[in-house]
Amino acid sequence: MIREMIVVEGKDDTTAVKRAVNADTIETGGSAIGEDVLVRIELAQARRGVIVLTDPDAPGERIRKIVSERVPDCKHAFLTKDEARGRRGIGVEHASDEAIRRALERVRGPEAATDEPAEIEWNDLLAAGLIVHASSAGRRERMGEILGIGYANGKQFYKRCLMFRITKAEFQAALEQLEQEGR
Structure with missing residues (x-):
């Protein structure tokens, strides 16, 4: 079981994540994230931690940005566009179980950070x-x-x-x- 709550966009994303791993999700309901959802994400971060796994497209990036601004210590998992491509578009719901597991294994966040100052200019x-x-x-x-x-x-x-x-x-x-x- 993944300890953190995984933030996804919708029900189909939840189905795909649960098919790939044993985890709980919070659905944003799309890019118009309500205050109630942001409060749940804050609570999840305080209690269990949060991993953001959104579609690799503009609305997904908008959701990631909104959540990151509100909950700056959350972790992030990323799918490539190729991994998330399906017949009807791009989204977490189209990714294979293996691609989702790989994305969650490569989670990036503050815990993975070193104490060294940022080096990239x-x-x-x-x-x-x-x-x-x-x-x-x-x-x-x-x-x-x-x-x-x-x-x-x-x-x-x-x-x-x-x-x-x-x-x-x-x-x-x-x-x-x-x-x-x-x-």
């Missing part, structure tokens, strides 16, 4: 071709997969590197893998 993203580059969106998407922090635009990607305390060594290893793949 904006210039590191620039030098790596993750911003202001013809292929920056695709490169960020793959780097996010490798680092386990999901896809984001340049500014959000940088914030995630800081929030999850990605070290220079982690960043460099991910960049080397990206370049070996020819991206």
Whole structure:
């Protein structure tokens, strides 16, 4: 049983998560999260901890941002767009059991953080071709997969590197893998 409560968007996501792992969920009911749901998430964080697992799309990122602002110490699990792609769109409900388990094994949050100060700088993203580059969106998407922090635009990607305390060594290893793949 996963100790933390997993925040998902809806009933189909709950069904997929429970099919993959033994866990309890809190459904946001979509991107218009009500105050009552945010209060439940705060209570869950205080009692058991919270893992946010939302769809890898704009509404999912909006939910992740709202929850993170309200409950800053929550953990995050990410699915790639390919893992979450189904016949009728992209979502947690389309992910395989294995993909959901993998995402939950790669949870990122404050407990995984080191005591070392954040090392990644904006210039590191620039030098790596993750911003202001013809292929920056695709490169960020793959780097996010490798680092386990999901896809984001340049500014959000940088914030995630800081929030999850990605070290220079982690960043460099991910960049080397990206370049070996020819991206």
